[in-house]
Amino acid sequence: MATQQALGGLDTHSVAVSSEIQAMVRSLKPAAEKMLNRTFSVFHAISYRSQMVAGQVHFVKVVVGDGDDYIHIRVFEPLPHTFGQPSLESTESDKKLFDEISYF
Structure with missing residues (x-):
């Protein structure tokens, strides 16, 4: 599925x-568990x-987890030529299946 994205903007879907x-x-x-102090x-x-x-x-x-237990995570993936690794930047907990993913 193709997404619509303006440079610097968040995908529309x-x-x-x-x-x-x-x-x-x-x-x-492991980084998410540490950030949220959960397993x-x-x-x-x-x-x-x-x-x-x-x-x-x-x-x-x-x-x-079981049931309707979700989190949203924000991950930065550097450009390939930098040889950097993806990193967890932020999390939002207490999310549900139908909660929209938005910028945070």
């Missing part, structure tokens, strides 16, 4: 998660929106 985004999110589980039984990205800056900022909806 959430999109399904690719295997690359899923792997990136999975690698950030997650599940940590699976289900949708996301992106913003192109000097790299990519991904706003990702992640299911973190």
Whole structure:
């Protein structure tokens, strides 16, 4: 699914998660647990929106437990030529399945 994105703007729609985004999110589980002072039984990205800056900022909806237990995470993915690793920038907890992913 193609998304509409203005340079520096946030995608207009959430999109399904690719295997690359899923792997990136999975690698950030320990950082999210530490940031929120929680342990997650599940940590699976289900949708996301992106913003192109000097790299990519991904706003990702992640299911973190049984039932309707979700968080939103903000991940910075540096440009490939920098050889930097994705980093967790921020989290929002107490989210539900149908909560819109927005800038935070």
